[in-house]
Amino acid sequence: MIKVFDVPLSKDLSGFAEFLWQKEIPHRITEDETSQSLWVPAHIPTDQIQYIYEQWEQGEDLTTIRVRKPVHKRLSPSQSPMTFVLLIMSGIVTFLFGFGENYSVMHWLTITDFQLTGRSLIYTHLLETVTSFEWWRFITPIFMHFSLQHIVFNSLWIWVVGRKIEQIQGAKVYLWVVVWAAITSNIGQFLISGPMFGGLSGVVYAVLAYTWFWDKMSDRPLFGFPPALMVFMVVWLALGYTGLLESLGFGSIANTAHLAGLVAGLLAVPLVKALFRVAK
Incomplete structure (x- = not known):
């Protein structure tokens, strides 16, 4: 898993996570004492997720965003x-x-x-x-x-x-x-x-x-x-x-x-x- 970003614990990410699930983008959210982090598998382009998050944070209509389907690379020992x-x-x-x-x-x-x-x-x-x-x-x-x-x-x-x-x-x-x-x-x-x-x-x-x-x-x-x-x-x-x-x-x-x-x-x-x- 690759970390995409960290945000404060006060930030409610449920709406953003809901959108990711709708688009069938696997992810996980972890928390520590001061922040929460969003993680995605290595084959998911993190720049795309970062861009979607920025648009969501600004209140943009996410339905207009076209999500690129991730390309599954050939598996190697380094991935698993x-x-x-x-x-x-x-x-x-x-x-x-x-x-x-x-x-x-x-x-x-x-x-x-x-x-x-x-x-x-x-x-x-x-x-x-x-x-x-x-x-x-x-x-x-x-x-x-x-x-x-x-x-x-x-x-x-x-x-x-x-x-x-x-x-x-x-x-x-x-x-x-x-x-x-x-x-x-x-x-x-x-x-x-x-x-x-x-x-x-x-x-x-x-x-x-x-x-x-x-x-x-x-x-x-x-x-x-x-x-x-x-x-x-x-x-x-x-x-x-x-x-x-x-x-x-x-x-x-x-x-x-x-x-x-x-x-x-x-x-x-x-x-x-x-x-x-x-x-x-």
């Missing part, structure tokens, strides 16, 4: 760095541990260390991960995927939904949401099934729940995803618990990670509003 890092790391890690076949790599990435003795699985307690200072383990399971279908499905959701959070609310907010969702969903799944799981699915559920609930709690939609997406994911979650998806060949489903991610995404909305300067 966190999304690119997340997807690239998922691809590298998944390749290195061979979709779950390379245990010598996998045991460094699971939420707790483990050993396979014959058909017996032995693994350490979560406290061992903490006391041994192997704290990366609370995050790294999200990078492990056990099939091509698994990583493609999750990556598409992160690209569509997660990237929009980063573009609208910034990389810091997006990183916090991802880390919060990863830790919550990984711990939840571990408590049910042990350490042999992985994937971005918990984070996917979190970002979907986050964008849906944010728009639900706001006067104006910030992300604009159709509510049907959330309905689809809840139905998918329910089907996972029935065992139907496994019988159809989707493999073992980390249902608890999905549910924990969904809850984490909902809780992230009030937490982000309390911790960061975000849109009204």
Whole structure:
């Protein structure tokens, strides 16, 4: 996001924000102790927004202003760095541990260390991960995927939904949401099934729940995803618990990670509003 201008807190920007929403121009307004700021995504021309604001402040009829449609440039890592890092790391890690076949790599990435003795699985307690200072383990399971279908499905959701959070609310907010969702969903799944799981699915559920609930709690939609997406994911979650998806060949489903991610995404909305300067 790019800052367009700062104005005093006494300035009522609701009318100007209303016009921007009517023209489908994404934006956010933040406040600190002395002023409020207007922000727009990087692809929105700030000179145009500044000009519109000046005309609005002078009482001009904004209906006569022709708003240039923003040109969407080809995306590069510099525009969505966190999304690119997340997807690239998922691809590298998944390749290195061979979709779950390379245990010598996998045991460094699971939420707790483990050993396979014959058909017996032995693994350490979560406290061992903490006391041994192997704290990366609370995050790294999200990078492990056990099939091509698994990583493609999750990556598409992160690209569509997660990237929009980063573009609208910034990389810091997006990183916090991802880390919060990863830790919550990984711990939840571990408590049910042990350490042999992985994937971005918990984070996917979190970002979907986050964008849906944010728009639900706001006067104006910030992300604009159709509510049907959330309905689809809840139905998918329910089907996972029935065992139907496994019988159809989707493999073992980390249902608890999905549910924990969904809850984490909902809780992230009030937490982000309390911790960061975000849109009204």
